[in-house]
Amino acid sequence: MLDFPRWKQAWFWFLTLFAAVAALPSLFSLANARWPDALPNPVIHLGLDLAGGSHILLEANPDQVTRQRLETMEESVRTKMRLASPAIRIGDISSKDGKLSFMLDDPTKVDVVRDLVQPLTSGAGLTGQRDWDIQIADGSRFVMTPTKAGIDLAVSQAMDTATEVVRKRIDALGTREPTIIRQGADRIVVQVPGLKDPAALKSLLGQTAKLEFKLVDTTASPSDIAQGIAPPGSQIVPYADPTKSGVTAIAVKRLGGIKGDQLTNAQQTNDQRNNEPVVSITFDQQGGAKFAKLTTENVNRPFAIILDGKVLSAPNINEPILGGSAQISGSFTVESANQLAIALRSGALPVDLRVIEERSVGPDLGADSIRKGIIAMLVGTIAILVLIALSYGRFGLYADFALVINVLMILGIMAIANVSLTLPGIAGFVLTIGAAVDANVLINERIREERRRGRKVMQAVEFGYKEASRTIFDANITHIIAATLMFAFGSGPIKGFAVVLMIGIVTSVFTAVYLTRMWVALWLRKARPADLNI
């Protein structure tokens, strides 16, 4: 018991000191004091529930990815057939039920077409898996079905891009320290501390910002459009703001338009004619060339500017636009034009994102929580310290010191490991402080008991630590088991609770059992008391 080698002592003191130093910056920041900038600064981060801010969970709708892939495949197949020499005529093209099917006019060309289409279906991955299955029915009908692996890969890639786009958009808002993490197959978590207006953020993230320019199909009759019947090769697209345009929808040609994704810049400006807010876009070289071609070939025809499947406006092309820049108008406010500009600058989202969970805490409530939380913890801790000192005398003081070091260690480790402190985390904190106190109570009660049974001082202390340690070990193992499982299976708040519990259990066993034991041993060796006041 008394045998405590110097290296062990040094090691214990080092750990204690290290934890205390690691906790200092956090204590300074909680007390609103300034910590010198030159020193390392691992401050404990407060969770959004304490600091105020927004937590937003976005879920992608993979349908859009699959639809997009069908469209691209359709265009590729058409191009291949057109470019083949001699050109192969196909018809009855449809992309229903997530499958692309088309018919050959000349059934004898089945093998040629198969050879032409085959290269389009090989996967991008190295696995050699095909992205599409080809089936030939009735001798001349090709049916192309996307494979599961192909869709998964495409969705995964789209999610990677989407995460990047979300990051760019949030950065453009100028918020500080946002956290953006991809979660699972189709989700993105966004956490932004100290946000004043979560609504703006949400509408920015909810905007796919897919900009398209498509030619208006002027052959469609208004009554057909009203009934939703489009001429072959065209589709009906609704207006974003029917009250202003006067009509609810318009027919546009499905193919032959261009996408507005090849931009170098997008900015909110004002229309010189009527001073309405508009968005000015600048194409990059390639995009500019495509746009110039489209406008040159279709002078005096209307084209529709479509954003996220809704027509903003359908102006007439008065002259070829060759400068590579354009203006988008469509009953914007300055704010919404600005948002669209940000969204266009950061690129379109390859998938629609939907907010499925939102938690926002106002900064006032957060500040209130922190202040009251600290006061409550301080009062509670001081009361405990007094009670223990009164109950166990010198041994109680050792336990008190250990408890204070325990708190510092937990804070220090959380700061270094970058674990945020949340409200459930405070619960974990309370439980570990309880466990630490309990350990010392168990030890001291046992020593008391052994003394009453007539054991000598040294023996009683040694026995007390030994017997109590077994109980403490069992109790803490169960806590660790619980915390691990909660961490593995739980969600948000439960995880926050579990992390603090895990850290706290380790530190409380160290401080409450090992540290106090060292102090007691050193004191016993020096003082050699004949009796214990415990």
Place this chain on the structure above:
Amino acid sequence: MRLLKLVPDNTNIRFIRWQWPTTVVSALLMIASFVLLYTQGLNLGVDFVGGQMIRVTFTQSHEAPVAVLRGEIEKLGYGEPIIQTFGAPNAISIRLRLPEGSDKTAGLADAMTRKITGTIKAAHADARVDGVDSVSGKVSNELGWTAFKALGFASIAISIYIWFRFEWQFGVGALLSLVHDVTLTLGLFALTQMEFDLTIVAAVLTVIGYSLNDTIVVYDRIRENLKKFRKMPLAELLDLSVNETLHRTVMTSATILITLTALLVLGPRVIFGFSAALILGIFVATYSSIYAAAPMLIWLNVTSKSFVPTETELDRQERLARERS
């Protein structure tokens, strides 16, 4: 200096004598909890049923105008709101279902938030919106399921550990007293209709942790005494063990209750329900480690033989060799 003792030394309270009355009380309380949970149900927050919760504080008022608000919000046509105060009489939470179709169309839930907060701010100048939680049905189902899994797996894994470390009777005893504690805590939430959300699940987890801690301390002493006093009748031995650990039980409960009371009275109002749940849970857990966990061992028929090491083949050969010589 005379040291403080919350419980005098060498108590000899015959706890086990009261095992039948307390068992009846425990059983009745558990039945009552089940009935309450079945009839009243828990007042589940948006975490578990989905919907929107808006928190508002009326900074200049002593009491939130709940009835007025209810009328104002009902007029908006989003259904009947659940309005409750939390922590302080001037702070309320308003809960509503998400509008129909909000899982398909983006922006519907947002529009609802804006309309409600706009209406409240226009009618009450001192209203401060403190937070909005909006949880879709999909997410709330997942949250409920993960919380359930975390609770279930943790309880079962711990019982298995206790079974290994002690004997199977102890594992069963620990699991049953844990079920007892959780049921009563949940029953109280059904009775008071305090909002039950994910934070409360964290509180229930803490109660589980504490309950086990308490149970293990008592069980550990029982095991020790079973090995020490092989001839002592079990009831007497359980009494001795509980008495020996009594000061520790009271002391630890006292310290943790002090911290929690500080949190309840002085702490942030967001965790009022949380602190209340913990305080109740700790009381129940302390009671059950004495009156549920220990007597359970009598019914499960623990004897000192449970801990006699069984003879191995090697032991047998050694014994035979000794007997021969």
